[in-house]
Amino acid sequence: MDVKTLCLGVLSRADASGYEIKKAFEEGPFRHFHQASFGSIYPALNALSAEGLVEVRALAQDKRPDKKIYSLAPKGRNALLAALMTNPAPDAVRSDFLFILSFAQYLPPARVEQLINARIAWYREMLTRMEGCTSEDPAGARFVRGIGIAVYRAAADYLESHRDELLAAIGDGDLQVAE
Amino acid sequence: MDVKTLCLGVLSRADASGYEIKKAFEEGPFRHFHQASFGSIYPALNALSAEGLVEVRALAQDKRPDKKIYSLAPKGRNALLAALMTNPAPDAVRSDFLFILSFAQYLPPARVEQLINARIAWYREMLTRMEGCTSEDPAGARFVRGIGIAVYRAAADYLESHRDELLAAIGDGDLQVAE
DNA sequence: GGTTGCATGTAAATGGTTACATGATTGT
């Protein structure tokens, strides 16, 4: 699923500028399972526009570049639907956090503790935000948010309830630098 | 965290060939949070070898290319430790599954149901494998496996207990192709 | 007879990110 399709998805929810689409990937509901930067969003939007999948209207603003508001064209809606009907590629998770923790026994316990605590705090903050979200989203978005909440809560709970066990297991042995 | 560091991590657990490292990312414990293909592993191994971070010994085999067994050199161990002490980049999840589900209301319920059922089956299979893993792993690996089990279980349970609710919400409205 | 597994490697193509360029406004 490329950035073009992702943009169509965002636009299906509401008209938006490139800048606003970027925010959807930074702060919006998509942030948890997809990401895109300006360098990919702006060219994608231009391509979509050239293909007639989206429409643009320029919104003049004082002392700022015109804001280009994109909206989904009927052809774009069909393209999105077609993409939604393809088999999803397997999920890809890249977590340096889990990779590092896999080698906890080589690390100073203080570092492991700090890593885990920071992660718990992050999950709890996300949970507060996601649970406080009382907007009447469409059914799909509500369902996906529910998965996110369930998963983040499970992860935070596990970290909290097993942290001390891990810390005890790796003891207070120092960082073992060979040589 | 690049493929070179990932390879050092795999080699810290046991000596391995490029082919075996690939398997660690396909079937091993790392598969859930990092991935790498031959096209990146083999060059990485050559670079690590040139830098003196790993050592190679060729294992002759009949009717097959020599198997090159790599092992972590002291310099490599230090490089790994240094990498483990850096701040982990934020987790990056790419899930077409969740993206597609976000738009469940546009899709035929049968498709949504099939998508969810397949995913539940996948989680349950992974859980069986992970729970059946009774090896005496180091503390870090055990802890990380515990997180994986907790998270997959939470996801599978949520999907199972909210599937019918979602299906009911999207009704039996047909695929809405505009125009 | 075709696929899968073993085993290594390269080159081209991909699909992005990062950094740069520009610039006013608002907050600290």
Place this chain on the structure above:
DNA sequence: ACAATCATGTAACCATTTACATGCAACC
């Protein structure tokens, strides 16, 4: 003064994947 927010866009760079090249053995 400095950073952040708003706003768009390009180009260089990057890491990685995909496809190719090679070839035998075992299984179905």
